[in-house]
Amino acid sequence: xxxxxxxxxxxxxxxxxxxxxxxxxxxxxxxxxxxxxxxxxxxxxxxxxxxxxxxxxxxxxxxxxxxxxxxxxxxxxxxxxxxxxxxxxxxxxxxxxxxxxxxxxxxxxxxxxxxxxxxxxxxxxxxxxxxxxxxxxxxxxxxxxxxxxxxxxxxxxxxxxxxxxxxxxxxxxxxxxxxxxxxxxxxxxxxxxxxxxxxxxxxxxxxxxxxxxxxxxxxxxxxxxxxxxxxxxxxxxxxxxxxxxxxxxxxxxxxxxxxxxxxxxxxxxxxxxxxxxxxxxxxxxxxxxxxxxxxxxxxxxxxxxxxxxxxxxxxxxxxxxxxxxxxxxxxxxxxxxxxxxxxxxxx
Numbered sequence: 215x216x217x218x219x220x221x222x223x224x225x226x227x228x229x230x231x232x233x234x235x236x237x238x239x240x241x242x243x244x245x246x247x248x249x250x251x252x253x254x255x256x257x258x259x260x261x262x263x264x265x266x267x268x269x270x271x272x273x274x275x276x277x278x279x280x281x282x283x284x285x286x287x288x289x290x291x292x293x294x295x296x297x298x299x300x301x302x303x304x305x306x307x308x309x310x311x312x313x314x315x316x317x318x319x320x321x322x323x324x325x326x327x328x329x330x331x332x333x334x335x336x337x338x339x340x341x342x343x344x345x346x347x348x349x350x351x352x353x354x355x356x357x358x359x360x361x362x363x364x365x366x367x368x369x370x371x372x373x374x375x376x377x378x379x380x381x382x383x384x385x386x387x388x389x390x391x392x393x394x395x396x397x398x399x400x401x402x403x404x405x406x407x408x409x410x411x412x413x414x415x416x417x418x419x420x421x422x423x424x425x426x427x428x429x430x431x432x433x434x435x436x437x438x439x440x441x442x443x444x445x446x447x448x449x450x451x452x453x454x455x456x457x458x459x460x461x462x463x464x465x466x467x468x469x470x471x472x473x474x475x476x477x478x479x480x481x482x483x484x485x486x487x488x489x490x491x492x493x494x495x496x497x498x499x500x501x502x503x504x505x506x507x508x509x510x511x512x513x514x515x516x517x518x519x520x521x522x523x524x525x526x527x528x529x530x531x532x533x534x535x536x537x538x539x540x541x542x543x544x545x546x547x548x549x550x551x552x553x554x555x556x557x558x559x560x561x
C-alpha cells in the first residue's frame with residue numbers, strides 16, 4: 215500500500231546483541247571523555263541508551279539517546295549520536311544567553327522539526343484530543359494546515375523503532391494512517407471508543423490500561439521534500455537555525471518546542487553567533503501556517519524517552535526532515551517555562 219511505505223532509513227537486521235552494543239558504547243565513551251554519563255538498559259524487548267555530557271541541567275547539558283527493539287540498530291546509531299553530541303558541545307562553548315525574544319525566518323533541524331510535528335499533528339490528530347480541542351484550535355478534519363506540501367503518517371508497525379507495536383492495547387491490529395496529506399488534515403487516530411471518526415473501525419491506536427484507553431501516536435513519519443539544507447538556508451536569508459531539541463509538549467491548542475541552541479543565519483550561512491537555551495511557544499494552527507518548505511534530509515529519532523498523556527507513557531519515534539518556517543518567535547527557555555507554569559491549572 216503506497217501510504218504505508220517507510221520514508222526513514224531501513225531498519226538494521228538483528229545482530230549479535232549485547233556484545234555489539236557494549237563495543238559501540240566503549241567507542242562512544244572514548245570519544246566523549248570522562249565527563250560523559252552513559253546509561254544502558256534492556257527491558258521488555260527494548261534496548262535503550264541515554265548519554266549526557268555533564269550534570270543533568272535542562273537546556274544546558276548536551277544529551278542524546280536511542281531506543282529500539284533491536285540491539286544492532288541501537289549500536290549502529292551510536293556513532294552518529296556521538297557526533298551530534300560533540301557538535302552540540304562545540305556550539306555551547308560559543309553560546310550566549312538570550313535576553314529577549316527574537317523573530318524572523320527559522321530553519322528547524324530534523325530533531326526540532328520532529329518535535330513540532332509530534333505536538334502539532336500527532337497529538338492533535340488523536341481522536342479524543344480532536345473532539346475536545348478542535349473549537350479552540352480553529353481547525354477541523356479536512357481543513358488546510360499549511361500551504362507547503364507537507365505529508366505526515368503514523369506507522370505503528372514500523373519495527374524496530376521505539377513506540378512500534380503489532381497490536382494495540384485493545385488487541386486491534388494497527389494500520390498506517392496518513393494524518394496530513396499535502397498540507398491538508400486528512401485523518402485521525404482512533405481507538406474502539408472513537409472509531410466513528412475513522413469510518414466505524416478503530417485504526418488500532420488505542421493505548422492504556424483497561425478503562426483508560428486513549429488514541430496515541432506512535433511512529434510519526436514526515437515525507438521528505440525536494441529541498442537541500444543549503445537551499446533552505448538560502449531561503450532563510452537573515453534568520454535563525456534552531457538546533458537540538460531538548461523537549462516539547464502541548465498546552466491545549468498551544469505547542470512548546472525547547473531547543474539547546476539557536477544559531478544566527480546571515481545571507482544564508484550559519485554564523486558563530488549562538489544563543490540559548492531557547493523555546494518557541496505558539497498556537498499550533500498559527501505555527502503550522504508558517505511552514506514554508508520541507509527538506510529532504512530525513513533523520514530518525516527512535517527515542518528512549520516516553521511520551522506522556524494523562525499519566526500514561528508510550529514509546530515514540532520521530533522521522534522528519536528539516537522544516538522552514540517563514541516566521542517564528544524564539545524566546546528564552548526560562549521565560550516560556552514561567553508562562554507555561556502560570557497557564558497550567560494547579561494539580
